[in-house]
Amino acid sequence: MRGQPGFFDVEDRLQRLSDLGDQLDAFARVVDFEMFRPELEAALDYSDRAKGGRPPFDPVLMFKILVIQASNNLSDDRAEFLINDRLSFMRFLGLGLADKAPDAKTIWFFRERLTRAGAIEGLFTRFDAAVREAGYIPMSGQIVDASLIAAPKQRNSDGEKADIKAGRVPEAWQSHPAKLRQKDCDARWTLVFGKARERDDGTRHADIAIPVFGYKNHISIDRRHGFIRKWDVTDAAAHDGAMLRRGLLDRSNTASTVWADSAYRSKANEAFMDAHGFNSEVHRRKPKGRLMAPNIRRGNAARSAVRAAVEPVFSHQKGAMALTVRTVGIARAKAKIGLANLTYNIRRLVFHERRAGLA
Template identity: 25%
Template sequence: MKLQKQPTLADTICDLRARKIKTTFFTQINELIDWYSIEKLIDADYSKGKSVVGKPSYSGLLLFKMCLLQSWYGLSDYEVEDRLNDSISFSYFCGMHIDEVAPDHSTLSRFRTALTKTKTFEKLFGSINAQLEAHKIIVKKGIIVDASVIETPLRPKGKTNHEVTEDRSEEEIAVKKEYAQSVDKDGTWLKKRGKYHFGFKKHHVTDDEGLVLGVLTTTGSKNEIANLEEVLETVNIDLPKDIPLKADKGYQSRKNAEILKKRNLKNHILKKAYKNKPLTNWEKKFNKLIGKTRFKVERTFGGIKRWFNGGLARYRGMAKMHTQNLMEAICYNLYRSPGIIASNCKN
């Protein structure tokens, strides 16, 4: 076990940290998570290297906590560097003395790129979720699946024809859109509810409370109906048998029914009406019952967008977008954890 840093004179003078921040969110998260195990995961894949100007290298855990702060507050690399230098609460969360200088934006960017290449963010997401499950914050009594569009500002401009996929349709149509010089080549067009979007999709598997269990990132035109099995593969820990999977009617297909049967999951996908075959009274009641909990995955997407300024691509390329989606999922689960613990104590 690593020894805690001894407080400096500056820390002592600013003892208001202990008094004013004791019951804050940052303290709760630091007490909830075993950061030592997280640091070991990071250090296995991240080499701190040597500073060419003789400055001390920064720990991977410090840089990961900066990534958390960045996602929680919707900050750029430059902004999180400035805030860490100015904010007592930020330095407290990251384990820095207030007279220490924060890592600069380029160090943070290189760290994120390095861990993206080694897929370490996937491991960190799984490790933190395992801790939340041990605390009974995540409970797998059922799962919910859905997808959300993430638009990128690096979209085509200039008049030309593009293949645009209708959301949840396997057909492609050509429409006139504009091209620009700088375009994210991993993004694609999608038509949803009559509007055109360019970018990516994030596919979530959540528990019944909306906490994220699995994340899949695809290009925007990817049809989520056809990749249910791929989405379920993102939950890299075994799910209990015979728990229900809830999803909207767009996921209803014979193939998906077989996938759920093979995985010993109950099919609670909303029933869909067809031409000359309306829903029966039983199917309407079934949909109403499932809808009472299925909306929670939509609340997850909404929470990430509202609380963390999510829903917009911050980076270029599929790999870095997947890192963004994983970090937002980690941050969402941690953000809700203190409230769930308090609720569990009341019950």
């Protein structure tokens, strides 16, 4: 039977949500989101409203919505619905039942302004500084890797593909701006190769090549705490190894060792790390047409035991956070993936604080 409404029904329900492990409540207890206000206000550059008009929503509230979206891979329309539907979302945003929530278009416009201002990198850096202030400094070396992030597939003709690869806009699209807005000229196709296992008789199945269209999330995590310290986004066809020399290594780490798979093994990378004081523990490649020497195989196995710590980052982003790209263009993809990296670090901080008994 339906009970009589009470004065504390909402508070009791929220307390029950906290007892059940409301993740957003943990975010609010561990992270002071006011730290992001200076970067947000500088990027948004709102007017002084001398001419009047409705005031904008609080930028910290709007940024929290982006964190909710990144945690759950929500579209703008779905985020609008769930903000109005869920008490846990309202509490995290500081909204009451009588307060007006931002609509989908407002959320899109806020994220677009941050994207155009290039503010995501600054927000990520600000949170990384807070993580360091909390005592989680980069330690014990770093692990570098990359992961493919799928984007909506494009249906283009061979001629259009050739124009895109050459950096040109296909002529047929130039007279149709609405169509051009829906075409992603930055994402690329690549192949993911899977190694076939041996049969019982010693023969092997054919290797599998899976085509993937989208972007690539390049990250560097510190070995001790597992936070993402450096990141960058490229199209899916970009070679992993070249990113090592493009600011992906964290020079503030207390140890100089760098772990990475064999895609990062090259003379240029080894020379770069040696010149900048890094100690390479990059996997060695198998000699072409020959068996790998036993000592090299054992060395790679030892490196893999350490390097495997980066895989849970990607599995968490693609699993619990369901990270995909639904936007058009690398600028928006970089904002989406950058927010996912920042949100992962928030989750990681909550994990460490809980383990330390501080959350």
